[in-house]
Amino acid sequence: MKSTINFPAYAMLMDMPHFWSKTKKRSPIMAAALFDNRTSDSIKNSEKEYRRLQKGKSERILVKNAKKLHGMVSVSPAKNAMLPILAAVILSKKPVHLINIPDLRDMHALISILEDMGVKVSKKGRTTTFDASNLKTNIANSDLVSSMRASNLILGPLLGRLGAGRVALPGGCPIGGRPMDIHLKGFEQLGATITHGCDFIQGISTGLSGADIKLSFPSVGATENIMMAAVLAKGKTTISNAALEPEIDDLANFLNKMGAKISGVGTTCLTIQGVSELHEVTYQAIGDRIEAATYIIAALMTNSKVRVENINPQHIQPVIKILKDMNASIRVEKNMVEVRKSKLKAAKVVTLPHPGFPTDVQAQLMALMTQAEGKSEITETIFENRFMHVEHLKRMGANININGKTATIVGPTPLEGRPVTCTDLRASAAMVLSALVAKGVTEIRDVFHMDRGYDHLERKMGLLGASISRIS
Ligand code: UD1
Numbered sequence: 001m002k003s004t005i006n007f008p009a010y011a012m013l014m015d016m017p018h019f020w021s022k023t024k025k026r027s028p029i030m031a032a033a034l035f036d037n038r039t040s041d042s043i044k045n046s047e048k049e050y051r052r053l054q055k056g057k058s059e060r061i062l063v064k065n066a067k068k069l070h071g072m073v074s075v076s077p078a079k080n081a082m083l084p085i086l087a088a089v090i091l092s093k094k095p096v097h098l099i100n101i102p103d104l105r106d107m108h109a110l111i112s113i114l115e116d117m118g119v120k121v122s123k124k125g126r127t128t129t130f131d132a133s134n135l136k137t138n139i140a141n142s143d144l145v146s147s148m149r150a151s152n153l154i155l156g157p158l159l160g161r162l163g164a165g166r167v168a169l170p171g172g173c174p175i176g177g178r179p180m181d182i183h184l185k186g187f188e189q190l191g192a193t194i195t196h197g198c199d200f201i202q203g204i205s206t207g208l209s210g211a212d213i214k215l216s217f218p219s220v221g222a223t224e225n226i227m228m229a230a231v232l233a234k235g236k237t238t239i240s241n242a243a244l245e246p247e248i249d250d251l252a253n254f255l256n257k258m259g260a261k262i263s264g265v266g267t268t269c270l271t272i273q274g275v276s277e278l279h280e281v282t283y284q285a286i287g288d289r290i291e292a293a294t295y296i297i298a299a300l301m302t303n304s305k306v307r308v309e310n311i312n313p314q315h316i317q318p319v320i321k322i323l324k325d326m327n328a329s330i331r332v333e334k335n336m337v338e339v340r341k342s343k344l345k346a347a348k349v350v351t352l353p354h355p356g357f358p359t360d361v362q363a364q365l366m367a368l369m370t371q372a373e374g375k376s377e378i379t380e381t382i383f384e385n386r387f388m389h390v391e392h393l394k395r396m397g398a399n400i401n402i403n404g405k406t407a408t409i410v411g412p413t414p415l416e417g418r419p420v421t422c423t424d425l426r427a428s429a430a431m432v433l434s435a436l437v438a439k440g441v442t443e444i445r446d447v448f449h450m451d452r453g454y455d456h457l458e459r460k461m462g463l464l465g466a467s468i469s470r471i472s
Contacts, residue, residue, distance in 0.1 A: 061444040061458065063435035064467035065417070069304040071464050075292045075311050076102040076455035077285035080360075081247040083150040084224040085254050085285060086110045089119060089130040090157035091231060092258055092278040096130045099284040102455035105448065109144045113151055116142045127282070138165040141200065148452075149221075152180055152201075156225035159192050159203050160232040166202035182219045186226035189213050190233055210235030210274055218243040218268065218353045224251055230272040231260045237272040244268060245354040246315040250286045257281050289315040290360045291454065292337065294429045296320075297364045298461070299339040300328050301371055301437050306464060308337045318357050322349055322365070326372055346374030346411065351382050363389045363430035369409040370398040371437060376409040389427035392420040396438055417442035422449040429454065436466060 077100050087110070089096045101107050111128075115121055118136030122129050138158050145151040145168040158165025180201065184194045189211040192203035210233050215222055223243040228251075230237035242248065244266070252265040258281040261273035292311035299306035300323065313320065313332040320330055320337070326347045329340040346369065351359040359382040369376035370393060380386050387407055390400050395418050399410040417440035422428030428450035435442030444450075447470070450457060458468045 059447050059470055059472050061432070061447050061450075062469050062471060063417075063432055063438075063442045063444065065439055065441075066302050066436045066466045069299055069302050069306055069436075069461075069464040069466060072307040072309055073295045073460050073464055074309045075287045075295070076100070078247055078250070078288035078290075079104055079106060079453045080220070080245070080288075080290070081250040081285040082107060083110060084153050084228065084247070084251045085283065086114065086130075087150075087153035087157050088228050088251065088255060089114065090117070090132050090135065090154065091161050091228060091255075092281075093133040094258075094278060094280040096132075096258070096280070097127050097282040098130070099282065100126050101128050102288075104453055104455055105451045106148055106150060106453060109148050110151065113140055113142055113144050113154065116140075116144075117154075132161075135162070138162045140165070140167045142168075146199070152183065153221060153225055153228070155183070155201065155203060156187070156227070156229035159187055159190070159205060159208060160229045163207050164192075164202070164204040166200050168200050180222075182215055182217060182222035183225045186213045186215070186222060186239070187229060190226070190229055190237065192229075208233035210237040210272070212238045213240070215239065215241040215243075217241070220245050220248065220353075223248050223270070227252065227255070227262065227270060227272060230274065231255055231262070231278070232276070233272075233274040235274055237274070239270045239272070240268060242268050242270045243353060246286060246289060246312070254281070254283050254285075257283060286315065287311040287335075288455075289319075290358065290426070292316055293319045293358075293361045294364050294433070294454070295460070295464075296323065296330070296337060296339050297361075297368045298433055298436060298464070298466075300342060300344065301368055301433050303341045304464075305338070305340050308339070310335060311337060313337055318355050319361055319365075322347055322357055326368075344368070344372035346372050346376040346409075348377040348379075350379040353382070359383055359386060360426050362386060363424075363426045364433055366390070366400070366407065366409060367393065367430040367433040370400070370411045370413050370415065370434065372411045374411065376411065377406055378409070379406045381405060386424070388423035389430045392423065392427070392431060393434060395420055396434055396442070398434070414439065416440060419443045419445065422446045425449050425453045429457075432457065432461070432468070 118134055120131040140154045155165050155167050187203050190208040192205040194203050218241050220243045226239055249265050252262045256262055258278040264270045287310040292308050293316050295308045326344045327342055329342045331338040349357050351357050351362050387402055396415040397413055399413050401408045415434050415438035417438045420431050431444045461468050
């Protein structure tokens with residue numbers, strides 16, 4: 001078995017029971033810690049994140065109608081690129097230096113999970129250094145794992161580095177069933193034996209070997225997870241029908257910079273020639289295309305001129321195309337998109353894997369369509385439960401009807417400030433965007449969803465001239 005720790009990976013796959021106390025004074029995390037066998041660091045990390053989450057649950061955002069936005073906004077490194085990159089630090093015994101990790105709840109949670117597993121984390125200026133040379137467990141089972149879907153990305157690196165691993169069943173946005181069957185089938189083809197408990201998934205092998213893997217659907221997470229598992233596997237792996245999202249290329253570029261041998265980057269067929277070890281690396285992830293699209297839509301909603309910087313326009317081409325179909329005036333330069341005042345008309349959109357229109361911009365586009373002339377349609381094909389924001393948009397006055405996977409939006413409709421709730425991460429952005437044009441003040445609850453994926457949204461919107469504040 002390929003293991004860098006001095007007892008078999010098998011032996012480390014042990015159960016850690018969780019007991020939830022009804023004791024009022026303690027958080028469930030601290031109460032559970034009275035009974036289980038986690039380390040004090042792990043408990044402290046979970047406790048810190050638990051407190052952060054509770055704070056987010058009680059916080060609300062107030063947004064006043066914005067007459068106009070103006071100026072420049074710089075997007076942060078992409079959440080969806082940073083998450084697999086953070087998981088991939090497990091693969092290397094050498095230091096990994098990541099520049100500008102965005103200040104997001106998902107980042108804090110994943111970093112805490114890594115620390116629980118023995119990864120040493122230190123920060124100097126804008127650079128965070130990860131040292132995974134001495135992993136103390138191959139079990140990712142802190143309370144934080146089940147709170148975020150992307151923690152499933154730890155299983156691939158654990159299998160790659162140690163041959164075995166276990167993760168608690170992941171959670172995340174409540175946007176529908178999010179199975180891991182494609183990930184797991186890939187791991188099995190690489191030689192792992194997968195078993196499930198009621199609250200965990202584990203893989204065990206005597207070391208992975210390359211295989212030809214064809215994904216039944218170009219799943220973003222499965223492509224990333226299998227790619228990470230294969231980097232240190234013996235021999236050659238191919239992944240066909242791989243996802244094409246820019247974040248996949250970024251992960252592959254990061255791994256290659258560490259010494260991995262991945263070719264076919266940017267195509268649907270990736271070839272990974274296994275290597276025996278990876279070396280030290282310094283890396284900065286690509287700009288966040290979903291954050292960029294959100295600010296572009298904010299400018300269009302408010303009929304404003306705004307520059308969105310630190311984004312590769314190629315990455316948001318599918319969004320720009322639809323917005324141009326809607327009559328948006330958009331100018332593109334290297335690493336910059338400028339939006340000007342535009343009179344928008346309706347459009348029909350179907351969400352699809354990249355290079356189709358991204359599901360992660362569906363809710364924001366719907367908010368925009370409430371302000372466009374005519375009858376628009378959005379068909380959501382990626383997630384089964386991603387129209388939860390519709391009820392809240394309707395509460396603000398939007399004219400939207402859902403029929404199966406398709407929402408019909410008739411605009412323009414004047415919106416009114418009302419108390420609304422963030423139902424998932426991207427829905428939270430749709431609420432903020434709608435609030436910018438709604439009459440009066442909109443109170444947005446459950447902003448912890450927003451804090452998962454928008455780096456300093458209030459500050460950035462504020463710099464553009466929006467009146468947005470957070471209250472407890
Ligand atoms: C990633 C993104 C998320 C984005 C989504 C689609 C990250 C951290 N998150 O999520 O923001 O909305 O891509 O662009 O990058 N599926 C299966 N079996 C599997 C895997 C997926 O049936 O094993 C299904 C899912 O239930 C979903 C669809 O495939 O309906 C797309 O999922 P996937 O591409 O895997 O998305 P994520 O990686 O979860």
